[in-house]
Amino acid sequence: MLIQQLSSKPKSNITTAITAHGVGMVFKSDSQKFQALADINLSIPKGDIQLLMGPSGSGKTTLISILAGLMTPTAGNIQLLGEEITSMSRKQLTQFRRHNIGFVFQGFNLFPALTAAENVEVSLNIKGIGGRKGKNEAQMLLAAVGLEDKGKMLPKNLSGGQKQRVAIARALAGDPQLIMADEPTAALDSQSGQAIVEILHQLAKKRGATVLIVTHDPRIVNVADSILYLEDGRLQPPKFTPTG
């Protein structure tokens, strides 16, 4: 009920960044059908850091892909920043992602042939920020993640934690309101994982961005505003609510 009320409000007053209503996902392969998600309803307030946890195979990646507009659900609908994305064309979705979503991946997904600065610059280029401005902004973003002196290095010469920091700088390019991160610390040792979480938390809060983090990592729980649990493709009632 609450969800519908929210989505009917005018955009300027929207306080909810991500809303899902009755979302389901069925994977069909040849003769088999697999219900990966069922009846997902959620609403994530703007500026929140939202964790999505659950056992392996529970559908976390599937859900974040859908919420990020990378995958179309087989049921239900989604509003991002007050815009209905489930009915958007592929082209409109691409455009929406370009201007509103930053991504952080478990495997970093940096371009191995590009330097750290260029990796960030490409993301800025996509958002229409090029030339000198793009270069300067890339340098500023790298500085924001504490890598001001690593701009000229290739990813292969950076540590895992440094790579993920480059990826965060890239995700922040163009100041998106939404940041989607799937297991951002899974490939890192606990110390760098901790550092990544702190940077993500700090920068997101400073910019007022809404962050959705899929994770197994219990240490991230400290920075979260709230946590969703997924089991067998269904959201579970909260087991634990962090402070606030």
Add this chain to the structure above:
Amino acid sequence: MVSIARKNLLEDIPRFLVAQAGIMFAATLVTIQTGILNGFSRSTVLLIENSQADIWVSAAKMEHFEETEPLLMAQVEQATQVKGVKQAEPLILGLGKWQTKMGKLNSVRLVGFAIEGELFQPGNIVKGERTVLKKPYTVMADESRLTELMIKNIGDTAAVTSLPVTLGAIAQNSQSIVAPPFLFSSLENVNTYLNSGFTVELNCTMEEGGENLNCTKVYLKTPEKLATPPIKPLSLTDPITHILIKAEPGQDLTTLKQRLAAALPGTVANTTAEMAAKTSTYWKDRTGLGIILGLGAAVGIIVGMVVVSQILYASVSDHLKEFGTLKAMGASDLMIYGVVIEQSLWMAVMGYLPAMLICLGVSSWAATKGIIILITPGTGVGVFGIVVTMSIASGLLAIQKVTHVDPAIVFKA
């Protein structure tokens, strides 16, 4: 803008070099084949194109420059009378036998022209002078055929059709690749050579063991003993081969051709361009050389396409996740295709440039051997077009793969 395309290409240098070698090979093959074809067909029409004539009058049965029936010297005079003709000069072509001092025989094509005239230009004279050809029994040959004639320099002697011959001048860019060596001289000299009969001797010896009979046909007396009858001026009944016509300024060549044909029955009049086209077409079509060289060029293009698409496809496959990431981050299709196309264009350019250097090198080396590999700016532009098209076509194949990338792969480990 960050050039992902260029950086991706240079990321794997060995693979890049293999690709470049492939494209270079393809471009070189196409250029050289085209160059040989152009050089070949150009060489068959060098003498026509170098001439200052507007119109060529030849026997009606003429097939091409060298294949025709005789006209008469008297017809040159008749041609001069035709309204609109400023100048008419005869050209005589005929076959002869060249015999070196060592007794080696070689067919030669005798070319007699009006030394004092202006219409016929036997290539660039690089040694000696045009006027020296007025001297009795003096000829000029093309530099590229001196070895074949077994002479080296001005003053060297041999015999043609039982008459003596002295090399008086050396030319460049005068020789058709498909013709026997041209010997340029005055109308009178050539006429004398063509009218002199030659004696034939057959000397046979038994090989040791008595198995084979070795025979040598000797067409001539030995050069030292050659008789040198005085050179006679041409009479009106002497046969000639073509009449070169210079029109009065402002003449319409089409109507002038008609007037010439009417005034000289049994002849055909062609403009210089038509004459050249007829001749080069004859050689290209009749000899099948055009097809052979065309096939070579086609093979080059196919090899190039296979190599480029192979490399591009592999490169795109290797970077599929990156393309997915670009898509997830909101890159437009245009930008993503742009990366692949830019990559293929880089490959095209980086393969083309060294190929041209190689071709120019090969062409100037071949020129010293008397083989024309004609690389015109047109060929250069054309081959670049082919290489770019070939690379983009390969790029489009690779793009198929990118189009089907699901941006959701970015979250798959």
